[in-house]
Amino acid sequence: MTEPDFRKPSAPDARDAVRALRPSQIREVANAGFGVENVLPFWFGESDRVTPQFIRDAASAALADGATFYTHNLGIAPLRAALASYVSALHGATSAGHVAVTSAGVNALMLAAQLVVGAGDRVVAVTPLWPNLVEIPKILGAHVDTVALDYGTQGWTLDLDRLLAALTPDTKLLMINSPNNPTGWVMTREQQRSVLEHCRRHGIWIVADEVYERLYYGDDAGSTRAAPSFLDLAARDERVICVNSFSKAWLMTGWRLGWIVAPAALMDDLGKLVEYNTSCAPSFVQQAGVAAVEQGGRFTQQLVADLKASRDHLVQALSAMPGVDVKAPAGAMYLFFSLPGAAKSLDLCKALVREAGLGLAPGSAFGPEGEGFVRWCYACDTARLDAGVERLQRYLGECGAR
Incomplete structure (x- = not known):
């Protein structure tokens, strides 16, 4: 007769793939700021301005009208139609049948990965990169290889040949973010064309x-309303899934609303995934999204002008500081720059919070390729930026005097 096993059971744990995920170092720095008075936070990727009144009014009206029920998994018809028109105006003919509404851009990224990636698949990502894009495929059991951008006199640049060499026939998916968080790098139309043709050949x-496509300040920004997009080049039923969000162009970070443009053949299966993830985005939030898309053109145009002015102001101020190396990026809302002490960027950012009341994001939060740099979100007025620069200058001066 077999003796019963009375050994104490092991402690409950999440599965290995989840336990291996990187914790957010940006949150780690922000947590170090709790209890520190008068911290200037530039660590998160959002503006210090509230969502425009016309969008908030649309949500209030929808709530007053009782828009509190479930909707279609892929989004309400008016928002899908509005997004189809919006994308068509920017990137060419797009039907509502190629558009799905999601509960935030990060949810859209997870859904996109769940559509095409499984355990054992190989994924390639261009880094430094917002960690969600690198970690999401790992949750699904995929293996992620990275191709790093280079930093030099021209700022952040892509070695296209190195990327193409990494996109081998056994690659299932390329994850790419342009304009890029954290660097502000923007992929050129020619680079996108080469990558698209290469991925077509290998079924990637x-x-x-x-x-961040609307937050674009490139040389051709005066003649276009958005950064170069794969949607400009790819047919809508190719192996291309574009993810977008209401968070940046309309200052709706807390609303958690995004969308996907994808082949129509994926939509039924995408609807299943939405059902098993969130069921749908809230109805009143979606109606606020309709107002953003249909009425927000002038607001976004002014927002981009304000961001460019803040970018230029901060670049000029930081460039005057000894030991700081900063270049003006072509897109997004961040400066990703080097400065004394950034070789251990997490330690530096924690020290800046404690000793200077300045909140920046460590470069290591965006992968090992980001070490040696810090990220500063400049989506605020210049007076606030000046206060931050003053604190950084004082901190570096005190460090140099030690």
Whole structure:
């Protein structure tokens, strides 16, 4: 007779793939700021301005009308139609049948990965990169290889040949973010064309995170309303999934609303995934999204002008500081720059919070390729930036005097 096993059971744990995920170092720095008075927080990727009144009014009206029920998994028809028109105006003919509404851009990224990636698949990502894009495929059991951007006199640049060499026939998916968080790097149209043609030949999916597409300051920004997009080049039923969000162009970070443009053949299966993830985005939030898309053109145009002015102001101020190396990026809302002490960027950012009341994001939060740099979100007025620069200058001066 077998003796019963009375050994104490092991402690409950999440599965290995989840336990291995990187914790957010940005949150770690922010947590270090709790209890520190008068911290200037530039660590998160959002403006210090509230969502425009016309969008908030649309949500209030929808709530007053009772828009509190479930909707179609892929979104309410008016918002899908409005997004189809919006994308068509920017990137060419797009039907509502190629658009799905999601509960935030990060939810869209997870859904896109769940559509095409499984355990054992190989994924390639261009880094430094917002960690969600690198970690999401790992949750699904995929293996992620990275191709790092280079930093030099021209700022952040892509070695296209190195990326193409990494996109081998056994690659299932390329995850790419342009304009890029954290660097502000923008992929050129020619680079996108080369990558798209290469991925077509090898049957590689592209998930393009284009949430910063409207925050674009390139040389051709005066003649276009958005950064170069894979949607400009790809047919809508190719292996290209573009992810976007209401968070940046309309200052709706807390609303958690995004969308996907993808092949129509994926939509039924995407609807299943939405059902098993969130069921749908809230109805009144979606109606606020309709107002943003249909009425927000002038607001976004002014927002981009304000961001460019803040970018230029901060670049000029930081460039005057000894030991700081900073270049003006072509897109997004961040400066990703080097300064004394950034070789251990997490330690530096914690020290800046404690000793200077200045909240920046460590470069290591965006992968090992980001070490040696810090990220500063400049989506605020110049007076606030000046206060931050003063604190950084004082801190570096005190460090140099030690």
